[in-house]
Amino acid sequence: MSSSPALVVRGVVKQFGNHVAVEEVSFEVPRGVVYGILGPNGAGKTTLLRMINDIIAPDRGDITILDGLRPGLEAAQRIGYLPEERGLYPKMRVIDMIEFMGELRGLRRAEAKLRATKWLERLGLAQWAKNKVQDLSKGMQQKVQFTTALIHEPELVILDEPWSGLDPINAEVLREVVEEIRASGRTVLFSTHLMEQAEKVCDAVCIIARGKKVLDGKLRDIKRASAAEGLVALGFADDEARAKAEPVLADAGLVVERRAPRAGDVADCELKLADGAAPSQLLAALVAANVGVRRFEVVVPTLHQIFVSKVGDAAVAERRPEEAA
Amino acid sequence: MKPASDLRAMLVVARRELLERILTKWFVIMTLVGPIGMIAMVVVPALIASSSTAGTKVEIVDQSGTLGEPLAAALETKLEWHATVIDPKTPDRAELDRIRDDKINGFITIAKHAVDGGPVVYRGDNASSQAVKILLQKEVTDVVRAQRAVRLKLTQDQVTELDKKVDFESNQTTGETEGTSGMGAFAIAYILAFILYMVITLYGVAVMRSVVTEKTSRVMELMVAAVKPRSLMAGKILGVGAAGLIQITVWLAMGAITLAYRETILGWFGASGGGPGLPPLAFAEVAVVLLYFVFGFFFYSAMYAAVGAMVSSEQDTQQVQMPVTMLLVIGVVCLQVVSNAPRGDAATVMSNVPLWSPMLMPMRYVLGGATLGEVAISLGILIVSTLLVVRAAAKIYRVGVLMYGKRPTMRELVRWLRY
Numbered sequence: 242m243s244s245s246p247a248l249v250v251r252g253v254v255k256q257f258g259n260h261v262a263v264e265e266v267s268f269e270v271p272r273g274v275v276y277g278i279l280g281p282n283g284a285g286k287t288t289l290l291r292m293i294n295d296i297i298a299p300d301r302g303d304i305t306i307l308d309g310l311r312p313g314l315e316a317a318q319r320i321g322y323l324p325e326e327r328g329l330y331p332k333m334r335v336i337d338m339i340e341f342m343g344e345l346r347g348l349r350r351a352e353a354k355l356r357a358t359k360w361l362e363r364l365g366l367a368q369w370a371k372n373k374v375q376d377l378s379k380g381m382q383q384k385v386q387f388t389t390a391l392i393h394e395p396e397l398v399i400l401d402e403p404w405s406g407l408d409p410i411n412a413e414v415l416r417e418v419v420e421e422i423r424a425s426g427r428t429v430l431f432s433t434h435l436m437e438q439a440e441k442v443c444d445a446v447c448i449i450a451r452g453k454k455v456l457d458g459k460l461r462d463i464k465r466a467s468a469a470e471g472l473v474a475l476g477f478a479d480d481e482a483r484a485k486a487e488p489v490l491a492d493a494g495l496v497v498e499r500r501a502p503r504a505g506d507v508a509d510c511e512l513k514l515a516d517g518a519a520p521s522q523l524l525a526a527l528v529a530a531n532v533g534v535r536r537f538e539v540v541v542p543t544l545h546q547i548f549v550s551k552v553g554d555a556a557v558a559e560r561r562p563e564e565a566a
Numbered sequence: 567m568k569p570a571s572d573l574r575a576m577l578v579v580a581r582r583e584l585l586e587r588i589l590t591k592w593f594v595i596m597t598l599v600g601p602i603g604m605i606a607m608v609v610v611p612a613l614i615a616s617s618s619t620a621g622t623k624v625e626i627v628d629q630s631g632t633l634g635e636p637l638a639a640a641l642e643t644k645l646e647w648h649a650t651v652i653d654p655k656t657p658d659r660a661e662l663d664r665i666r667d668d669k670i671n672g673f674i675t676i677a678k679h680a681v682d683g684g685p686v687v688y689r690g691d692n693a694s695s696q697a698v699k700i701l702l703q704k705e706v707t708d709v710v711r712a713q714r715a716v717r718l719k720l721t722q723d724q725v726t727e728l729d730k731k732v733d734f735e736s737n738q739t740t741g742e743t744e745g746t747s748g749m750g751a752f753a754i755a756y757i758l759a760f761i762l763y764m765v766i767t768l769y770g771v772a773v774m775r776s777v778v779t780e781k782t783s784r785v786m787e788l789m790v791a792a793v794k795p796r797s798l799m800a801g802k803i804l805g806v807g808a809a810g811l812i813q814i815t816v817w818l819a820m821g822a823i824t825l826a827y828r829e830t831i832l833g834w835f836g837a838s839g840g841g842p843g844l845p846p847l848a849f850a851e852v853a854v855v856l857l858y859f860v861f862g863f864f865f866y867s868a869m870y871a872a873v874g875a876m877v878s879s880e881q882d883t884q885q886v887q888m889p890v891t892m893l894l895v896i897g898v899v900c901l902q903v904v905s906n907a908p909r910g911d912a913a914t915v916m917s918n919v920p921l922w923s924p925m926l927m928p929m930r931y932v933l934g935g936a937t938l939g940e941v942a943i944s945l946g947i948l949i950v951s952t953l954l955v956v957r958a959a960a961k962i963y964r965v966g967v968l969m970y971g972k973r974p975t976m977r978e979l980v981r982w983l984r985y
Contacts, residue, residue, distance in 0.1 A: 294791040296968065314572065314794065322791040328784030332586065344578045345792040389788060 245308055247272045247397050247428035248293065253302030255288055262288040263299070264452040270430055274444040275423050278432040279548065285452040286432035287325055290401050293430075294322050307396055318347035321395035325402045325432075327386050331375035335385055336361065338374055343392040353392065360388040364414070383411050387418060398422055400431035404438050416442065436545040446544070450552045460544070467547050471514035472540040473523060474502060478533030483509065486532040495523050508536060575793040576801040583776065583805025588812065597813050601820030619698055620646035624690065625661065625673045629654045630680045637674070637709045645701055658689075665691060674706075681713050752905055754825075755932040758855055759925045761817060763898050766862050766924060767891070769810035773867040776802055777874025777967070778883055786967050795964040800956075803867045807860070814859055818852055854941055855928045861945065862924025865952045866894065872959035875966030876974055886973070897922035901929060908935020918944045920951035958983055 248270040255263040263285040270276045278286050292299045295312035310316040329338050336357050343353030361367045364384045369377060374385065383406075390398060400419075404412055419429050419442055433439050439446060440460070447457035456463065477483045490496050490512065498513040514523060520539050527534055542550070587593055624641065628634025628651055638649040661673040672690015680686050686706050692698045715725045777799075780786045789798055824831060869890050877883050900922065904913040908930050917926040917936065923944045930936045936944075965982040966974070974982065 291787075296787065296790050314575065317792055320791075322788070324784075324787040324791065326784040326787045328780075328786070328788060330582075330586075330785055331779075331783050333582075341578070341582055342788070342792065345575060345789075 244272070246270060246305075247274075247307060248276075248430060249303070249305040250289070250293070251303040251305075253289070253292060253299045253304060255285075255292060255297065255299050261452050263292070265302075266447075266449060266452070266454050267302075268447040268454065268457045270428060270445070272428050273423065273426045275419060275429045275442050276431070277439040277443040277446040278430070278449065279434070279436065279439055279446050279544075280432075280449040280455075281434055281552070283451075284434075284449045286434075286449065287401055289449075290322075290399055290430075290432055293399060294320065318393065319396045321346075321390040321393065321398040323386060323390040323398075323400045323403055325405065327383065327406070329374045329382060329385060329389070331373065333374055334371055335366065335374055335377065336370040338385065339388050339392055342389040346393040346395070348393050356392050357388070360392060364388065380408050380411055383407060384414065387415065391418065391422075394427075396427050398427065398429045400429065402433055403431050404433065404435060436543070436548050440544040448548060448551060455551050463547060464541055464544075467550075468539055468541045471516075471518065471520065472542065473512045473514060473520055474506060474508035474536065474538045474540050475510055475512060476508045476534070476536030478535045482533035482535075485530055486527060489523075489526045489530050489532065492526070494518065495526060508538070511540065572794060572797045576797040576804065579793060579798055579801025580805035580808065583802050584808045587772070587806065587809040593809065593813070597816050600813070600817050601824070619692075619695070619701060621648070622672075622692065622698070623648045623670045624688075625649070625664070625670055626651045627654055627656055627661065627673055627675045629678045630676050630684075632713055633676050633680055633686075633709055636712065637676070637705060640705045640709060644705065662689070665689070674702075681710060681717065686710070752933070755905065755929040756901065757821075758851075758932060759898070759901050759929040761814065762855065762859055762862065762925050762928060763894060765810050765814050765859060766866050767894060769806050769863060770866040770870040770890075771887070772810075773803055773806045774870035774874035774883060774887060775880075776806065777871055777963075778877060778880055781874075781878050781967065782880065790967060795967055796960045798967075799868075799871050799960055799963045803864060803871060803956075807863050807867065810863060811856070811860065815856070818855065822852065850938070851928075851932050854931050857945060858924045858928050858948070861948045861952050865920060865924065865948065865955055866890065868952070868956040868959035872962040872966070875963040876969075876979075878969070878973075882973060893921050894925075897925040900926065904930050904935065905933060908933040914940075918947055920948045923948050 246269050250269070251267050253263055253266050254261070266285070266289065278289060280286050288297070291297045293304055293306065293312055295314075295317065298312075304312050306312060306316040307319055310319075330341075333341070336354070339357035339360065340350065340353040343356060344350055348356070358367070358370070361370050364387075366377075366381060366384060369381065374382060377385065390400070398419075400415075403415055407415060419431075422429050423444075443460050445457070445459045446463065448455040475486075477486065490499060493515065495515055495518050496512045497515045500511050500513075502508040502511050512523070514520065520537075524534075524537055527537070622645070624647060626634045626638055626649060628637075631654070634651040634654075638651050641647040641649040658675070661670075664670050665672060670690075671692050672688055675685075675687045675689075677684035677686065688702055690698075711729075712725075715728075720728075780789060793801075870887065873883065873886050873890060877886050897916075900912075900916055903910075903916065904926050907913055913926070913930055913935060916922050917930045927936065927941060927944045931941055961983050962979065
């Protein structure tokens with residue numbers, strides 16, 4: 242497999258009327274990873290994905306797909322796409338629908354039919370193959386929709402808000418599929434506003450808000466960087482320990498802020514360390530003061546917390562211009 | 567994997583559209599029932615015309631004293647009616663009562679001076695029938711004429727000489743051919759123009775609905791990610807058009823067969839021909855009809871596709887398609903202009919305007935109003951304008967397919983065209 246990135250986005254700008262939907266966004270998706278584009282509704286995620294899929298053209302900037310391809314028909318044969326707007330031809334037979342999409346994405350008809358049959362068997366829909374799409378339940382239609390994105394074994398799979406509207410069973414199916422694609426060395430790019438989901442599956446993310454990139458990188462690096470920003474959860478052994486700790490925690494050279502633990506956490510308090518103060522210094526001071534410590538933990542923020550702290554009030558959802566009435 | 571190409575994508579789309587259409591019950595039914603309707607158009611009038619009036623019961627109130635008996639005899643022998651000459655003083659009221667009581671079908675009142683031009687009146691429950699009227703008129707006329715001949719003391723030879731048939735016919739020709747029966751040529755041209763109008767409307771609207779369905783079922787985004795909107799639109803028009811072409815070809819073939827074997831088919835139904843004979847369709851005529859269908863369909867369906875891309879629900883289409891449909895209807899309304907004077911200025915101009923040439927030119931050609939050279943010029947204009955319309959429609963289509971909600975204003979439409 243080539244070592245060129247699966248996707249390179251450079252300085253892409255897209256404007257609808259007076260509204261700048263995507264502003265100078267750049268990021269790079271390496272091969273074989275699961276990459277999340279995160280942001281609130283209206284941040285420009287769908288616009289970005291549509292530009293990669295050559296549905297709309299960027300006003301400025303470059304998009305390079307796989308081995309130096311521009312968005313277009315040739316790239317489309319190596320991309321799988323699950324749009325946020327799910328939809329199939331209601332009057333087509335299930336097997337024909339999948340076969341048709343496979344053919345459009347470059348498969349020969351016989352090959353497309355063969356793979357469609359295999360996919361239907363795998364998803365437990367074999368007995369529905371000859372039914373019309375409209376006769377299927379919503380959950381089954383979702384599965385059919387997955388296959389239309391995957392039938393041609395694309396090297397880059399693009400999923401726009403894949404979990405929205407999925408029932409728990411299909412959400413699990415999708416997670417397995419994503420896992421499988423990564424295991425086979427192919428690349429998944431998806432967008433979501435659900436940070437919990439992203440945290441479970443992403444290797445790397447790009448957070449955007451109001452059309453601008455806020456930060457990007459490997460999830461591990463982002464978390465490590467945020468952890469270094471010095472947040473410590475503390476649990477005391479007893480009330481005596483709490484009293485003994487008071488002078489240490491009052492030291493403005495070590496702790497700048499003391500707050501209640503967040504909901505669900507059993508720590509007694511959460512501390513924000515002063516700039517330049519390492520967690521180990523605080524621990525040493527506490528030990529020196531002979532404080533009975535039950536718990537001392539450098540808090541690794543969740544993606545959601547990182548997101549909120551980085552995006553701040555930019556997270557206010559805005560209406561998308563293309564949906565504006 | 568096959569190499570990526572717009573052409574291939576277009577054909578894959580076209581195949582889907584074609585199959586989705588022709589594999590429905592309605593398509594099969596319409597394709598087969600259409601010609602049956604055409605056969606019915608030939609057979610039913612002939613059947614009605616030749617249906618027997620035998621057994622009709624009439625009474626004759628003869629005030630002339632000379633016409634009643636010969637008329638009764640003629641009706642009895644020639645038409646197998648039951649005719650009785652009754653008291654000339656019988657009041658109308660009494661006869662009307664007999665009709666009401668279903669004793670007779672009607673009665674004929676012959677005025678005293680009928681031979682000198684006085685009225686002969688038939689009143690009856692079947693007087694609205696064309697056949698009864700025509701048959702009765704002929705017999706009454708014969709009897710009155712015979713009586714006049716007697717008064718003029720004409721010999722039988724002189725009467726025969728007077729009654730000799732005058733051979734007159736009117737043939738439609740513009741000097742190219744010997745000419746065909748005017749009525750027949752008119753009928754066939756009219757039917758062809760109407761079929762073209764019907765099929766273009768039917769399938770143009772089918773293209774529009776297909777676009778709207780893709781928007782309402784939200785499959786559009788999946789599609790435009792895989793193929794260029796231009797290929798999608800072209801494939802759609804080709805696929806739907808192919809279905810229409812299959813249908814119109816079947817219809818024309820069956821129509822041509824019906825006309826060629828008209829007498830045989832009429833024979834199956836026990837009817838005989840008569841009335842104006844329809845001339846058989848020539849190969850060139852069929853070819854012209856098909857060519858105009860193909861390009862007329864492209865021309866209009868591209869417009870309908872653009873309309874479909876501009877709206878986002880089935881209900882909205884009603885209003886937006888109106889201007890396009892009106893353009894087509896103007897063509898149909900003007901069929902008369904062409905049939906009245908196939909070589910006139912109005913017909914010449916209108917059959918060169920691409921909006922109407924698909925309907926008017928085949929008619930003009932069948933009526934002999936245009937040479938193949940003129941057809942070629944009109945067809946050329948149509949083809950060039952079709953390419954322009956398809957290009958403009960593709961631009962509207964490209965921007966419109968992903969628009970949901972508001973319909974674009976004229977200003978926005980113009981902006982889309984400039985993209």
